[in-house]
Amino acid sequence: MTARSFSLKSPTPMPGWGLSFGIMLTMLSVVVLIPMAVLLWRGFVGFGPTGMWEVVNRPRVWNALELSFRAAFVASLFNLVFGVLLAWVLVRYRFPGKRLIDAAVDLPFALPTAVAGIALTAIYAPNGVLGSVILETFGARVAYTELGIWIALIFVGLPFVVRTVQPVIEEIDRETEEASATLGATRLRTLTHVVLPMLTPAALTGFALALARSVGEYGSVIFIAGNLPNVTEIAPLLIVIRLEEFDYNGAVAIAIAMLAISFTLLLAINLIQIWSRRRMGAV
Amino acid sequence: MTETLTLSNPRAFRPATTEPVLVKWTLITLVLAILAVLLFAPLIAVFEEALRRGWAFAIASLSERDAQSAIRLTLLVAAITVPLNAVFGIAAAWAVTKFDWRGKAWVITLIDLPFSISPVVAGLLFVLMFGSNSALGVWLVANGYPIVFAVPGIVLATLFITFPFVARELIPVMLEQGRAEEEAALTLGASGWRVFFTVTLPNIRWALLYGVLLCNARAMGEFGAVAVVSGKIRGQTTTMPLMIEMFYNEYLSVAAFTMAAVLALLAFVTLALKSALEWRYADQLAATHRH
Numbered sequence: 001m002t003a004r005s006f007s008l009k010s011p012t013p014m015p016g017w018g019l020s021f022g023i024m025l026t027m028l029s030v031v032v033l034i035p036m037a038v039l040l041w042r043g044f045v046g047f048g049p050t051g052m053w054e055v056v057n058r059p060r061v062w063n064a065l066e067l068s069f070r071a072a073f074v075a076s077l078f079n080l081v082f083g084v085l086l087a088w089v090l091v092r093y094r095f096p097g098k099r100l101i102d103a104a105v106d107l108p109f110a111l112p113t114a115v116a117g118i119a120l121t122a123i124y125a126p127n128g129v130l131g132s133v134i135l136e137t138f139g140a141r142v143a144y145t146e147l148g149i150w151i152a153l154i155f156v157g158l159p160f161v162v163r164t165v166q167p168v169i170e171e172i173d174r175e176t177e178e179a180s181a182t183l184g185a186t187r188l189r190t191l192t193h194v195v196l197p198m199l200t201p202a203a204l205t206g207f208a209l210a211l212a213r214s215v216g217e218y219g220s221v222i223f224i225a226g227n228l229p230n231v232t233e234i235a236p237l238l239i240v241i242r243l244e245e246f247d248y249n250g251a252v253a254i255a256i257a258m259l260a261i262s263f264t265l266l267l268a269i270n271l272i273q274i275w276s277r278r279r280m281g282a283v
Numbered sequence: 284m285t286e287t288l289t290l291s292n293p294r295a296f297r298p299a300t301t302e303p304v305l306v307k308w309t310l311i312t313l314v315l316a317i318l319a320v321l322l323f324a325p326l327i328a329v330f331e332e333a334l335r336r337g338w339a340f341a342i343a344s345l346s347e348r349d350a351q352s353a354i355r356l357t358l359l360v361a362a363i364t365v366p367l368n369a370v371f372g373i374a375a376a377w378a379v380t381k382f383d384w385r386g387k388a389w390v391i392t393l394i395d396l397p398f399s400i401s402p403v404v405a406g407l408l409f410v411l412m413f414g415s416n417s418a419l420g421v422w423l424v425a426n427g428y429p430i431v432f433a434v435p436g437i438v439l440a441t442l443f444i445t446f447p448f449v450a451r452e453l454i455p456v457m458l459e460q461g462r463a464e465e466e467a468a469l470t471l472g473a474s475g476w477r478v479f480f481t482v483t484l485p486n487i488r489w490a491l492l493y494g495v496l497l498c499n500a501r502a503m504g505e506f507g508a509v510a511v512v513s514g515k516i517r518g519q520t521t522t523m524p525l526m527i528e529m530f531y532n533e534y535l536s537v538a539a540f541t542m543a544a545v546l547a548l549l550a551f552v553t554l555a556l557k558s559a560l561e562w563r564y565a566d567q568l569a570a571t572h573r574h
Contacts, residue, residue, distance in 0.1 A: 009384035014465065015475030017382055023374035024390070027367075031442050032396055035408035042411055082317060089314045093307055101315070103558040107322055109497065110550035110557075112504025114524040115543040118531050119325035122332055122540075130324060155321055174300050181299030209398070216401020219506030219524065223531070236403035240511060243407065248416050255404045262399060 043256045047249045055253035060229055061238060065257060068235040069265075071146060072214040075153030080207045083161025084199060090162070091169040108158050113219025120152055121224045144226030149234065152221045153214040160213065161206030168202045200276045208269040215262055329547050332540035344530075344538035345545070352518045353526035353542070359434070360522060361502045364441045368498050369491065372449025377483075379450075380457040381465065391454070397446045405443045406511025409436050432514030437522065440508040445498045452494030453487055455569035460486055489564040493557065500553040504546060 009017065043052055055061065090102050108116065124131040124142040131142050142148050172195065180190040218236040225232045235258055242250040297303065302310075333341050344350065375394060379387060397405065413420040413430035423430055430436045464486070468478045484491075506524040513520040521529065523542055530539035561568060 008386075009382045012382060013469055014381045014462065015469070015478070016377055020374040020377040020381075021384075023371065024378050027371045027374075028390070028393060031439065031446055032393060035412055035443070036396070038412050039404075039408055082314075085310065086314050086318075089310055092301075093311055095311050099558075101318065103554055104318070104322055106554055106557065107326070107550065110500045110504075110553045111326075112506060112524050112543075112546045112550070114506040114527045115329060115504070115546050115550075116325060118527060118539060118543055119329045119332075122328045123324050129328070130320065151321070155325070158321065177300040187299070187302055212399040216399075216404065217507075218401065218403050218510075223528075236401050236507065239401075239403050239407060243410060243511060246416075248411065248414075251407055252411070255401075255407055258401060258404065266399060 039252060039255065042248075043252045047252060051249065052253035052256060055250050056257045060233070061235075061254060061257075063230045064233050064235040064238045065254075065261065067146065067149070067233070068215055068258070069261060071149045071153055071234070072157075072211055072217075075150050075214050076157055076207050076211040078150075078154050079157045079161050079210050080203060083158070083206055083210075084165055084196075084203055087162045087165040087169055091166060105162050106159050108155055113156065113217065114223075116155055117152065117220040117223035120148075120155060120220065124148060124151060124224065143224050144228075144232065146232060148224040148226070149221055149232060152224050153217060156217050156220055157210030157214045160210040161203055164202045164206035164209070165199050168199055172198060197276075197279075201273050204269060204273045204276065208266055208273075211269070212262060212266060215265075216258065326547065329540055329543050332536060333544040335540075336537050340537055341541040341544075344535070344541050347538070349517050349521065350526060350538065350542060353521050353523050354545075356434070356437075356519075356521065357503050357523040360437055360441055361499055363438050364445060364502045365495060365499050367442060368445050368449050368502075369495055371446070372451075372453050372494055373491070375450040376453035376457050376487075377479075379454055381462055394450050395447050397443050402444055402505065402507030403511055405508040406440050408443070409439050409512050431512050432516065432520060434520065436512035437509050437520060440512045441502050441505050444505050444508050445501045448498035448501065449491065449494035452490050452497070452569050456487055456490040456567065457483075486567070489560055489567045490569060493560050493568055496553055496557055496560075500550060503549060 056065075086105065090098065090105075121128075121143050123129045124134075126132060126135050126141055126143065128143070134140055134142055140147065142151060176194060177190055180194045181187070185193070216236055218234070218240075221234055222237055225234060225237075227233050227237060235254060239251045239254050239258075242248075242254065301307070345354075375390075378384075379391065410431050411417060413423060413436060415421060415424070415431075420431060428435075430439070464482050465478050468482045473481070504524055505522075506528070509522055510525055510528070513522065513525060515521055515525055515529065517529070523546060527539050527542045527546075530536075530542065
């Protein structure tokens with residue numbers, strides 16, 4: 001091996017550096033980096049920040065962005081609570097069919113979004129199995145309203161919190177809970193003050209993953225949403241509409257706005273996570 | 284709690300680290316009820332709607348020409364993207380775990396980037412690069428190599444969407460296994476490729492299969508990104524998920540749900556294999572001890 005004047009890596013006898021790093025960097029560049037750079041270049045250099053702002057700063061676009069982030073937040077919040085509960089039930093309790101349920105939790109990862117979309121619409125439509133019951137008892141329509149979008153996004157984001165929290169619950173030392181009980185804490189107090197703080201960082205990771213996934217979700221939502229402009233039109237759909245009108249600048253501007261908001265949110269969640277880890281005294 | 288002290292009835296005794304039985308069964312029931320409404324009901328609906336007019340009708344809808352070509356295209360796209368992703372995943376995991384270099388954390392973050400980008404934006408990226416509005420796209424079309432509204436675009440978009448799957452699975456596993464075994468093989472005189480095929484690959488094969496399974500499920504089921512780049516030309520650039528949308532919008536409900544049922548069966552197979560791997564080879568997978 002020739003001596004490198006610029007040493008990116010520390011020396012090692014391990015073979016395959018050039019090949020593996022080369023394949024990795026080439027594919028990363030071709031599939032991810034160059035396309036992303038083209039998007040940003042088209043937006044900031046080609047179209048310009050003022051042009052992009054004019055596109056985004058219209059009621060229809062704002063409504064779509066607001067709807068996408070609000071629905072994703074509501075759905076992820078539901079999944080945060082339900083995911084911790086489900087993970088707890090799956091780790092701590094024994095009941096018939098537990099393994100099957102455990103495996104079924106990953107269904108939203110494996111089931112194509114279009115399939116989920118038409119299936120959810122079929123049962124939550126006003127004439128569907130569940131949709132008709134909900135309409136009769138609560139007088140609320142699910143499909144073709146924002147509620148339908150929530151349902152679709154809850155479906156899509158369901159596994160994330162469960163799968164991040166489950167291993168943490170498995171590793172909890174029962175002695176910690178016993179100590180809490182011997183010191184006189186009720187079971188509820190032990191759960192809220194001892195167990196829950198231990199799960200917080202992992203639960204937040206799952207929440208962030210679910211949020212990132214559901215903000216951009218398209219396939220499962222468009223069938224159930226009704227897609228009424230300003231009411232049930234999500235931001236990704238608006239990008240598709242702009243593209244169908246050959247309004248590339250409009251599509252780029254909305255895409256960059258979505259990316260900017262998502263990354264700000266993910267950064268904020270990361271900071272909360274670091275804070276909650278510090279508070280726990282863990283790494 | 285006074286009643287737990289009466290040990291005459293040992294069943295009334297509850298360890299301090301469990302919840303009361305009533306609470307436990309309420310939680311189990313609640314969780315199962317929510318899963319039934321959210322997960323199982325839609326799944327049943329797919330098969331019910333597909334078989335609404337009988338088996339013969341459902342199977343006939345699949346043997347239609349457009350449906351057949353959609354199935355072929357989906358298989359083709361998966362056959363191209365999954366091996367490419369596996370090669371990328373192995374190369375990335377090797378570079379990341381076998382060497383120490385600057386900027387490693389950044390590269391890992393970049394590999395994960397497609398997970399936090401909307402599929403629609405992913406499709407948009409390739410339309411911008413190779414579409415009719417870019418010089419490169421115009422030149423490619425003029426020379427007879429259309430990317431967007433053609434199979435290469437669908438492959439690229441699917442590659443982007445599934446990009447992190449294999450690498451993400453392999454990196455934690457290979458990190459944990461360390462470099463000692465490979466180093467031992469090298470000192471014994473094995474060549475680089477021999478080390479990889481006889482030492483590394485047997486160690487990571489189940490993790491690799493796990494990543495490939497998830498990658499394949501996503502590749503065959505991707506909708507948003509493919510919808511943007513495909514142009515939805517019937518019989519040419521329509522994958523199975525896109526065909527579902529077309530049938531559905533044309534009120535061909537049985538055809539749409541039959542196609543959906545085929546993909547749902549694929550999801551079952553994926554889940555079954557995935558669970559089998561998790562139960563059998565839990566110690567060799569990243570998923571089972573991920574944080």
